[in-house]
Structure formats: C-alpha cells, structure tokens
Amino acid sequence: MILLQVIVAGLLIGAVYALFSSGLTLVWGMMNVINFAHGEFVMLGMYVAFWGFTLAHFGVASFSAAAAMMLFMLGVLVYLALIRHVMRGPMLAQILSTFGLLLVLRYSAFWAFGANFVSLPDGILGPSLNLGGILLSAPKLVAGVVALAVTIGMHLLLTRTMLGSQILAVAEDRNAAMLMGIRPDRMQAIAWGLSGASAGIAGGLIAFVVVTFGGFGSVPGAMIAGLIIGLIESLSAFYVGPVYQDVFVYALFVLVLWVRPRGLMGKA
Amino acid sequence: MKKLFLTATVLAAFGASAAAMAASDVKIGAIWPLSGNSASAGKAAVAAMELAAQIVNEAHPELSNLPLASGTGLPRLGGAKVKLVVADHQGNPSEGQSQTLRLITQEKVVAMLGSYHSSVSLTSTAVAERYGIPFVVGDSVAANITGRGFKWTFRTTPIASDFANNYMDFLADLKKAGHPASTVAIVHENTDYGTSVAGTVQTAAKAHGIDVVADISYNANGADVSAQVLQLKQKNPDAIVFIAYTSDSILYMKTMKSLDYLPKFVIGDDSGFSDPAFISAVGNLAQGALNRSAWNIGAKDSTTWRINEMYKAKTGRDLDDTSGRDMQAAFTLMDAINRAGSTKPAAIRKALRATDLKPDQLMMGYRGVKFDKTGQNTLAATYLIQLIGDHYVAVWPDRSAQHALIYPFKGWK
Numbered sequence: 001m002i003l004l005q006v007i008v009a010g011l012l013i014g015a016v017y018a019l020f021s022s023g024l025t026l027v028w029g030m031m032n033v034i035n036f037a038h039g040e041f042v043m044l045g046m047y048v049a050f051w052g053f054t055l056a057h058f059g060v061a062s063f064s065a066a067a068a069m070m071l072f073m074l075g076v077l078v079y080l081a082l083i084r085h086v087m088r089g090p091m092l093a094q095i096l097s098t099f100g101l102l103l104v105l106r107y108s109a110f111w112a113f114g115a116n117f118v119s120l121p122d123g124i125l126g127p128s129l130n131l132g133g134i135l136l137s138a139p140k141l142v143a144g145v146v147a148l149a150v151t152i153g154m155h156l157l158l159t160r161t162m163l164g165s166q167i168l169a170v171a172e173d174r175n176a177a178m179l180m181g182i183r184p185d186r187m188q189a190i191a192w193g194l195s196g197a198s199a200g201i202a203g204g205l206i207a208f209v210v211v212t213f214g215g216f217g218s219v220p221g222a223m224i225a226g227l228i229i230g231l232i233e234s235l236s237a238f239y240v241g242p243v244y245q246d247v248f249v250y251a252l253f254v255l256v257l258w259v260r261p262r263g264l265m266g267k268a
Numbered sequence: 269m270k271k272l273f274l275t276a277t278v279l280a281a282f283g284a285s286a287a288a289m290a291a292s293d294v295k296i297g298a299i300w301p302l303s304g305n306s307a308s309a310g311k312a313a314v315a316a317m318e319l320a321a322q323i324v325n326e327a328h329p330e331l332s333n334l335p336l337a338s339g340t341g342l343p344r345l346g347g348a349k350v351k352l353v354v355a356d357h358q359g360n361p362s363e364g365q366s367q368t369l370r371l372i373t374q375e376k377v378v379a380m381l382g383s384y385h386s387s388v389s390l391t392s393t394a395v396a397e398r399y400g401i402p403f404v405v406g407d408s409v410a411a412n413i414t415g416r417g418f419k420w421t422f423r424t425t426p427i428a429s430d431f432a433n434n435y436m437d438f439l440a441d442l443k444k445a446g447h448p449a450s451t452v453a454i455v456h457e458n459t460d461y462g463t464s465v466a467g468t469v470q471t472a473a474k475a476h477g478i479d480v481v482a483d484i485s486y487n488a489n490g491a492d493v494s495a496q497v498l499q500l501k502q503k504n505p506d507a508i509v510f511i512a513y514t515s516d517s518i519l520y521m522k523t524m525k526s527l528d529y530l531p532k533f534v535i536g537d538d539s540g541f542s543d544p545a546f547i548s549a550v551g552n553l554a555q556g557a558l559n560r561s562a563w564n565i566g567a568k569d570s571t572t573w574r575i576n577e578m579y580k581a582k583t584g585r586d587l588d589d590t591s592g593r594d595m596q597a598a599f600t601l602m603d604a605i606n607r608a609g610s611t612k613p614a615a616i617r618k619a620l621r622a623t624d625l626k627p628d629q630l631m632m633g634y635r636g637v638k639f640d641k642t643g644q645n646t647l648a649a650t651y652l653i654q655l656i657g658d659h660y661v662a663v664w665p666d667r668s669a670q671h672a673l674i675y676p677f678k679g680w681k
Contacts, residue, residue, distance in 0.1 A: 009494035117308055119518060137526030230492075233492070235495075242484060242495060243487065
C-alpha cells in the first residue's frame with residue numbers, strides 16, 4: 001500500500017516535470033537553442049497564479065489560462081526582441097543571451113516582488129481524495145492531470161494540425177519551408193510562445209504544490225521524461241534516502257545517453 | 269628652526285588628519301544570502317543589523333541599558349559613525365569566500381559579520397583568519413565553526429549542542445508528565461547546518477536514552493517531500509525534529525496535511541520555522557509546533573519591545589530570533605570596536621576577547637556575552653517556544669514560560 005502511495009506521489013510530480021520539459025524541447029528541437037531562462041518562465045507563471053488568486057480570486061482554470069496567455073506573449077516577445085537576432089551570431093552568443101535573460105528575469109522578480117516566500121493558501125482545492133487508502137492531494141492531482149492533458153494536447157497540436165505541420169516544416173528545413181510559403185520567423189515566434197505558455201501553465205499548476213518565490217531553483221532534468229524522473233525520485237527517496245535521489249536520477253540520465261545518445265525517444 | 273617648524277606643521281597635519289580619520293566612518297562588512305532560497309531570512313537579518321548601527325549612530329537614550337545606544341556614534345573613536353557594507357553570498361560557500369575577500373581587500377572593512385548558512389560561515393571565517401580581520405558569527409550554529417584553532421573568529425549565538433540538549437531535556441520533561449517521548453525522528457537538510465545539528469541531536473538523544481527511529485537527510489531545494497512524509501508516517505515517532513530552511517518547512521506542513529499524517533509532536537529547529545513567511549503560509553497547519561528562540565518581545569515599553577517597534581517600522585514585520593541574534597552580534601562587535609578605541613584589527617580582536625556583557629546589557633535572552641579561547645560565547649542560552657495562534661510564546665523552561673505547554677501537536681485540527 002505504501003509502495004503504491006509512493007508511486008502515485010512520484011507520477012503526479014513527474015507529470016508536471018513533463019510539462020516543463022515539453023516547452024524546452026520544443027524550442028531546442030526547432031532551432032537548437034537551449035533556453036536557460038525556461039525555469040524563470042515557470043517562476044513567472046507561478047506569480048501570475050499567485051496574483052491572480054490573491055487579487056482577483058481566480059479559480060484554477062482561469063489562472064492557468066491567464067498564465068498561459070501572459071507567458072505566450074512573453075515567449076513571442078523574447079523571440080522577436082532577442083533570439084531572432086542572436087540566432088545569427090555564434091553558438092556562444094545564443095547560450096549567453098538566454099543565460100542573461102535568466103538573470104534579468106530572476107533579479108527583476110526579486111526587485112519587483114521582493115525575496116519573500118509567498119504561497120497559495122492551503123486547501124483552496126479541497127481536501128485530499130482517498131482512493132481505497134491511497135491519498136491523492138487535490139492540488140497535486142489537478143496539477144498532474146492538467147499537466148498531462150496539456151502535454152498531450154501540445155503533441156497533438158504539433159502532429160495533427162496545419163499549424164503544427166508548418167512549425168515542424170520550419171524545424172526540418174527552413175529554406176524549403178520558406179519556398180512553400182511558410183514564414184519561418186512567424187513559426188519560430190509561435191514555437192517560443194507555445195514554449196512560454198507551457199512553462200506558464202506548469203508554473204500556474206505547481207504554484208499549488210510548491211512555494212513560489214523570486215527565481216525557481218532548477219528545472220530538474222527537464223529534458224528527459226518527467227514521469228520517470230518523478231517516479232525514480234519518489235521511490236529512491238523513500239527506499240534509499242532523499243539525499244540520494246539525484247544520484248539515481250542522474251545515473252539514469254547518463255545510462256540513457258549511453259544506450260541512446262539521441263535521447264529516450266530520439267530516432268537514430 | 270625652520271626644520272623644527274616644518275616638522276611641527278607636518279605633525280600637526282598628521283594629527284589633524286588622524287582626528288579626521290577617527291571621525292570618519294567605521295566600515296563593517298556583512299555577508300548574508302540576499303538572493304537564492306534563503307533571501308528572505310538574509311534580508312530580515314541585514315535590516316536588523318542596519319537597525320543596530322542606526323541605534324548606535326543616533327542618540328537613543330530610551331534604550332540606555334544597551335551599550336552605545338544613548339550617545340551618537342562610537343565615543344572612543346571621536347564619535348565615528350558605523351557603516352555596514354553588505355554583500356550577497358547567495359547561500360554559496362565559495363561566493364561567501366570571494367565576497368569576504370572583496371570586502372576585506374577592496375572595501376577595507378575593519379571587521380566582518382556573517383552569514384546565516386553554517387557552510388558559508390565555515391569558508392568565510394577562514395578568509396578573515398588569513399587576513400587577520402575579526403569575524404563575528406551571529407547566527408550559524410554548526411559546532412565546528414569555532415574550535416578550529418582560529419584566532420579571529422568569534423561567535424555570540426548558542427550552538428547546536430546547546431539546542432540538542434535543550435530538546436532532549438524537554439522530551440525528558442514530557443515523559444515525566446506522562447506523555448510518550450521515547451522515540452524521535454530527525455529530518456534535516458543536507459548541508460553543514462542540517463547535518464551538524466542532526467549529528468548533535470543524535471548524540472544528545474543517545475545520552476538521554478531516546479531512540480532515533482529515522483534520520484532523514486534531504487535537499488532543501490526539492491519541489492516535493494512526499495517520500496519523506498510517508499517515511500515518517502510509517503515510523504510514527506513520538507516526536508519529529510525538523511532542521512529545515514523556509515520553503516522546505518512550508519512544504520512539509522502542507523504535505524503532512526495532504527497525506528493525512530498528524531505527528532504526535534513537532535520540534536522545529538529555528539531557521540525555517542522562525543521565518544515570518546512560515547507563519548503566514550502555514551501557521552494554521554502548524555499549531556503547537558515547538559521552536560527555539562532567544563528572542564522575546566517582552567512587555568510594552570521595555571527595551572526589547574522598543575527595538576521590535578523600530579524594526580517593525582522599518583520592515584513591516586516583527587523581529588525574529590535569527591535576525592535578533594545577528595543584531596546582538598552587531599551590538600557586541602560595535603561595543604568592542606569602541607572599547608578598542610581604534611580600527612586596527614588587532615586592537616578590535618583584543619577588545620572582543622575582553623568582552624564581558626551582562627544579561628541586562630543585551631537584547632537577547634543570553635546569560636551574557638563572554639568568549640572562551642575558541643571564540644565561542646560561553647553564556648549563550650535559549651528558550652523553547654510554541655506556536656499558538658499566529659505567535660510563538662515561551663513555554664519552556666518553566667521559569668521563563670509565558671503559557672502552558674500544549675500537547676499533543678495540533679497541526680491543522
């Protein structure tokens with residue numbers, strides 16, 4: 001029973017990690033840019049949720065939507081104002097620019113919101129759900145389920161719609177896509193927007209689960225399947241000890257890279 | 269004759285400039301975490317030390333029992349004003365080292381204060397030791413910060429072993445009162461602070477014949493603590509000792525509630541449990557949590573009450589124990605610099621060694637400030653306090669208690 005409870009806790013936090021990483025991989029897959037500021041996007045999403053709830057008494061659905069919208073706009077803005085230009089520069093410029101963006105966002109947040117911890121009041125989503133002895137905390141359940149739905153939705157958007165095909169076409173071959181009448185700049189801006197939106201929703205959701213604060217620590221191993229990470233973290237923390245959970249996660253990371261250098265789902 | 273006149277003029281000029289020097293600001297370096305996970309605690313501490321400097325620099329006759337409060341500046345240095353030079357170490361030991369180096373070599377501070385994280389205090393005091401600059405540690409409690417043979421490190425706060433023994437004495441009293449208190453779990457963050465305090469609690473528990481049924485070490489930056497809480501739920505100890513920073517303490521309370529685990533008794537080792545953010549976020553889930561504190565606001569119009577009012581006017585919140593202990597360290601250092609009558613590090617060190625402050629000259633509930641050979645304050649002490657409503661009140665030892673102990677832990681019930 002306790003094993004089942006540990007597994008459930010791991011999967012729920014893992015679903016949110018998956019949503020984190022989907023936006024990051026979208027941008028990476030499309031233009032080989034690693035957005036180091038992705039974690040700060042998540043942090044801003046958490047603040048949108050926090051202020052949405054505190055000032056306007058938004059419900060869950062509305063603050064996730066608000067966070068998605070705000071962060072979509074921020075993503076597009078970042079692409080148009082920054083990434084579009086540094087893409088023409090050397091690799092180092094790309095890395096440094098998103099790293100610079102990270103610092104700007106983090107310290108602006110400190111400046112604007114202060115360094116105090118804030119958190120949503122406990123219990124706004126009701127009590128934990130008891131499923132035959134397995135306790136599902138309401139915030140984590142909502143966060144996990146919505147995160148999975150959004151991740152799947154994003155996958156469908158990319159693979160089943162015209163817009164998705166256009167985005168993928170630009171990723172495949174920018175020049176060929178241009179010859180087909182697709183505007184690469186617009187597609188890449190949309191990709192940044194989607195990436196920002198997914199980070200925003202993830203932030204909005206985990207604002208329930210964790211403590212919001214200027215500068216969210218790290219995006220834990222954002223590039224590999226979040227669910228597996230959540231599960232491994234939870235199991236290793238319970239059976240071996242929480243200090244060692246990173247050992248297991250990163251050992252898996254190295255193992256995956258060793259066996260499948262292109263990533264878990266990558267094709268040779 | 270001409271030569272003599274010249275010499276006299278030069279001497280006079282020197283004398284004048286020496287006087288001007290004496291009246292110029294005395295710079296004290298302060299390193300605290302102003303960004304990163306402990307930024308809120310760091311900012312609260314820095315505000316408290318700025319207030320201490322302000323109390324010394326301006327005339328505050330109403331606080332006359334504190335040394336230097338009634339007059340302006342440092343009288344033995346021609347009324348020189350104290351200036352804090354603050355730097356951010358981000359909770360990172362190597363950043364603490366480089367900031368200390370910068371403050372000493374570039375800002376030319378005459379002494380240092382620091383630094384919240386024990387891990388950072390360990391590395392930063394080593395830099396001050398190398399440069400021969402006195403470093404007064406106001407809040408870090410890891411045992412090995414003093415006792416490394418350092419000549420320039422002083423520490424005013426009580427240390428981990430003092431607290432550990434207090435907790436165990438308290439549990440012994442619980443047992444005497446007929447409550448179960450024979451097993452404990454220790455939950456601690458995995459840097460110097462958490463591991464060293466956990467180690468001393470282990471030792472103290474053994475000495476008191478209390479069984480440690482779980483010793484859980486975790487990373488304070490994690491986003492989920494379900495596994496830890498489930499482990500506690502399985503062992504169900506008579507009391508849990510949390511040695512945690514702010515965001516993790518908040519997470520523990522929320523997670524215990526969502527996983528429906530109400531511990532029998534909860535002891536929080538200051539830090540996270542004392543952060544005002546903890547009370548505002550999960551105070552309603554942590555009713556009856558025990559904590560330690562050497563700070564007590566006291567009766568209206570008392571010195572401590574007045575200090576708290578000034579702090580509240582400055583920051584909008586009550587002074588907490590950690591910031592209070594730092595403020596006491598700042599007062600102790602400024603008093604020593606004044607008694608040294610000089611900004612020479614060696615003179616300040618000598619004055620620090622001769623420090624002998626009595627309880628009524630302090631704002632904290634220590635029995636005094638007097639350093640032993642290792643630089644540790646031998647008269648440091650603490651109270652145990654319990655969260656009742658949205659305030660902590662002293663409940664132990666009995667002679668300082670303001671309220672009867674509430675047993676068991678109420679949490680959210």
